[in-house]
Amino acid sequence: MSASAISIKEKVGYGLGDTACNIVFQIVINFLLIFYTDVFGIGAAAAGTLLLVVRLFDGITDPIMGGIADRTDTKHGKYRPYLLWMALPYAVLGILAFNTPDAGVTLKLVYAYVTYTLLMTIYTAINIPYSALGGVMSKDSSERASIQSYRFALAMLGGALTVYLLPKLVNYFGNGDESVGYPIAMMVFGIAAIICFALSFVYTKERVVESNTESQPMKLTSIFKDGADLRKNSQWVIIAAITFFLLTAVAMRGSVTGYYIEYFFDEKERFGQFLSLGMLSGVAGALSANFLRKLFCKVAIFKWAIIATIFLHLGFLPLSKDDYSIALFLSMAANFAHMLVTAILFSMVPDTVEYGKSALKTVGNRMAMSFAGHLLALKFGIALGGAAAGWSLAYVGYVANAQQTESTLNGIVWIYSGGPIFFGIIIVLLLRSYFLTNSEMTKYSTDN
Known part of the structure; x- marks a missing residue:
């Protein structure tokens, strides 16, 4: 093992953090909208607006959390302590967000806004330091890509178990009453x-320590200046934009997957299977990034995986209601490509930080702030995608728990597949301006 190599044990340990984060992430992406419309009892348009409005609050909390994490100094490091400090509130709010109060629609909507906002705030407080931790476990760009590969393999494995078990646990604990089953299932998770x-x-360790951390005051003006400085880094801006469009597509597709399986194919009982098999395929995609990075430039891998995703989603459009098996195959292939993209994408953020410090002479530690901005773009993408899904369902005439018209079913198909096609094309165009290839990064790595 080279001096810069991280042990598999530590990479797996790091990945377990995203296994935990992915419990909320995957449930929010795949179940929250249908929970709100079919269990909680609010309309699709109102639920879509809720998903957007709450995420706008992240525009305040994310940069603040990034700045706080960069300025944290404990005997356990800057970022690792948050994994302990925020774990219990994270679990409790996950339960509360999927609780259905016995109240009218207005009070329910208020309750949904409050609990979802608090859940996302705690998610921010734990996920930003966790993401930054992956950037300070090694100075080596290639090794960071390997760390992210393990991260997203474990994330998808946890996600696959979550989406497979959630419907079963909801049914088991609720005995047919999903409003009872959801909070108990969330307690288990x-x-x-x-x-x-x-x-x-x-099992993790912070190795990259900045010598000038003490020069960064814990003041809001200083924190927001760090955030404002990110826009000067063109490569970070491109990665943030790519992340926004990628997650908009993911959220649109994920939010309507339940509707696609239940109403288009009339296969509600296979919803967990459809999601879990897709995520297991994602595990293989994430792990393949660790292998492929040794053979090819990760920017080239990223581009071709996006192109593959576009063509795979085109394949959903001509399917009939009898083609569930084909849809499952396409979904698994698309998730393989998507997680290959995701593992590489998160390894690109530390690359932009190295570029900023070396080429742009950025001062101070910007790892958490860079990830905060990156995750803010991710969350805004999720917000827009989730909201667009809700609004689109209302537009195509979706009625909860009822037989859907043919035009509504066709609309659901287009919502499911159209986002990855349209936004995938935009991402390919954006990649033309990204130049931090493997060979280029040798100029900026502080490990040289």
Whole structure:
């Protein structure tokens, strides 16, 4: 093992942190909209607006959390402690967000806004330091790509188990009443998340230490200046834009997957299977990034995986209601490509930080702030994608728990597949301006 190499044990330990994060992420992406419309009892348009409005609040919390994490100084490091500090609130709010109060529609909507906002705030407080941790475990760009490969393999494995088990646990604990089953199921997942966060804390180590951390005051003006400085880094801006468009597509598709399986194919019982098999394919995609990075430039891998995703989603459009198996195959292939893209994407953020420090002479530690901005773009993409899905469902005439018209079913298909096609093309165009290839990064790595 080379001096810069990180052990598999530590990479797996780091990945367990995203196993925990992915419990909320995957449930929000794949179940929250249909939970709000079909269980909680609010309209699709109102639910879509909720998903957008709450995410706008992240525009305040994300940069603040990034600045705070960059300025944290404990004996356990800057970022690792948050895995312990925020684990319990994360689990508790996951339960509350999927609780259905016995109240009228207005009070329910208020409750949904409050609990979803608090859940996303705690998610920010744990996920930004966790993401930054992956950037300070090694100075080597290629090794960081390997770390992210393990991260997203474990994330998808946890996601696959979550989406497979959630419907079964909801049915088991609720005995047919999903409003009872959801919070109890979330309690089970919350306990699992706490354990994963604790293991991630124990098995990881921060190695990249900035010598001028003390020069960064814990003031809002200083924190927001760090955030404003990010826009001077053209490569970071491109990665943030790519992330926004990528997650807009993912959220649009994920939010309507339940509707696609239940109403278009009339296969509600296979919803968990459809999601979990797709995520297991994503595990293979994330792990393949670790292998392919040794053979090809990760920017080239990223581009061709996006192109593959576009063509795979074109394949959904001509399918009939009898083609569930073909849809499952296409979904698994698309998730393989998507997780290959995601593992590489998150390894590109530290590359933009190295570029900023070396080429642009950025001062101070910007790792958490860079990830905060990156995750803010990710969350805004999720917000827009989720909102667009809700609004689009209302536009095509979706009626909860009812037989859908042919035009509504066709609309659901287009919502499911159209986002990845349209936004995938935009991403390919954006990549033409990104130049931090493997060979280019040798100029900026501080490990040389």
